[in-house]
Amino acid sequence: MAGRYGVLDEEKVFKDPVHRYIHVRDELIWELIGTREFQRLRRIRQLGTTYLTFHGAEHTRLNHSLGVYEVMRRMVENIEKKQKWDPEERLVCLSAALLHDIGHGPFSHSFEKVFHMDHEEWTREIILGDTEINQVLSNMGESFPQKVADVISKTYSNKLVVSLISSQIDADRMDYLLRDAFYTGVSYGQFDMERILRVMRPAEDQAVFKHSGMHAVEDYIMSRYQMYWQVYFHPVTRSAEVILSKILHRAKDLYEQGYEFIDKPKHFYTLFSGKITLKDYLKLDESVILYYFQEWQEEKDEILRDLCQRFMDRRLFKYVEVDPSAQMRVWPELLQLFTKIGLDPHYYLVIDSSSDLPYDFYRPGEEEERLPIHLLKQSGELRELSRESEIVEAISGKKRTDHKLYFPLDFLEDERTFAEEKKRILLLLKAQEG
Template identity: 35%
Template structure:
């Protein structure tokens, strides 16, 4: 059904040694404009301001998620019973799952008010994209890949393998981000996890003998979020970026001309269905216009752009530490009364939990296969996870404020 390359294409990778491509359609998708664009978008955005080696791109992660999907196919019992068509849909969805990310990723989403998953679906289905033209060689293929990203329940097994609490996306980014940041608590035994997985009646299960590796994986993810992804310095850097985006948006709504080359950005702000402009946006594009904004006549953009360029970050107060109430009140009044104060004072909350499962989010359930063939939900089987489900919820609230 799908043409194979006469000779496999390989990519060297620090995690897997080699990433192997056997299908021509995968090779063509990797070379597409939309996937190559991911080379110019950092995987970890502002985290590189703290962990200086975290310079890897969304492209390297997307290839990694694809390779993890290959490892699932080769190592998870029961995947041999999945049709070739669904296996290729799985490989493609793993490769393309992040193509909708904007420059500096999540900071861009907050201002655009459109998730990267929604943009991924748009890029897959748009007749304007190279990705869509490549997928169109097979009737219905683009729609099937998009349905996996949307969680339409058309291919429930593939959906859970691409996006759930135990999926190829998370297993690659935890391993890759830990490697690139040097954060040892993010290392996971993904091969042991894969060997413990089994497909039963179209559902992913984990053998009881592999539960320890799942417990370690969930704790690694939990620590990575609070020690790396939510690091206050990384969040301070992204807060400056969000302020720049917000100011540009506000000025554009007022009809004010901005002295920088931001045509594509403005086009997307006005209409996030402008696919051509969206594809034009990446970290390189944003870095270029922020450098121009360091000479901008608008005082807010000038100040924020210079802060971004020079790493002059927001100060922050963590409210969990019960800071002085008078200090907080004075701080809030100062920025409330300040012209443009809303761009320089932000209240930011982040939260996380080690294991999430409820009857309403069944895709997040991790099922344990017992020796007698029966199944139990992970938190019913593991006392550690049962305790984490009720006690690991953590919320951090910080006040970020900018001082000259």
């Protein structure tokens, strides 16, 4: 095999609360872990603002990335027992698993929405750009970084490799369900990963699963379903995300208006102007963001100051369930009342929607088409999971969506000013809840 990296003289082992141990035998993987871009993931939480709901959710993207690598290592080890694999293909798999989240920014998805970014594009930039990661990967050969990037962007020629890291049952999902359940202290995300790995078999374009292991796969699907609605879409977490995004929006709006910050947000300048470079992006992590949130609690701008105080002190917005299909007939009146009492509705009256599709069968040509999970019968026939499992069939193709309206209840309950208007607002909000 081309490349200057071989096998370590002595295996490196990380103690891990989810997988017990993470094993590193390849010099390439050990060198990637030591790069500054990978170590940056220590300063980015895996679950964004979820720590404000589940206080144990302090684990990082680095924790998760090492876990995905370990799951992939075990997958590849099992596959190599079934068929002969090119040694370089194995390292492409392991590298892609380790680096799949390398492009995440601080507070991940909330940050992306505000600044219209895609962490997968930044992942590609980091792998192919002027970085330590690129230098390490390039030592395996000129084309090696591109191969790793292609796996993550799902354009790699070997579709089996892509499916191991990006499908409806892959190394990424298996680790984050188990890891997020562990650190949030819930039982919903638990499933028998050992059994799933044992019944996994390589096929031409994806991994399939022995029919005898169907119940373990069912359990995995239902665990994912429960984690999304009990943890990932928790309304308190979403309230924190709403405030976080509004802080970033307000800071950007003020910058564009020429506002003079007491503490100039120099880390944000190229971000606000839409001219951010890879070097600038890699300087951003959650410690930087929280530093500014801490400082902006003293700003002259009342909105920025209040939102930052809310986020740092966990004084979050309350919420009511809403049904947008009813067109919220009271919405114009709410906007008018909020404006009258001095609360800018753009920042203090926010509808947030969450949706999830727990499992889907193959719908060719549709947007975000999903490769289905296949079961391998003793006869050699492949059967799509929902055709064999009544449990999975019941939720297949069914997208669940939830809408909530967030607002600052404490402001509305303070009747020292605009008492009648605030009572009217609370009445309208209560009516929305039914």
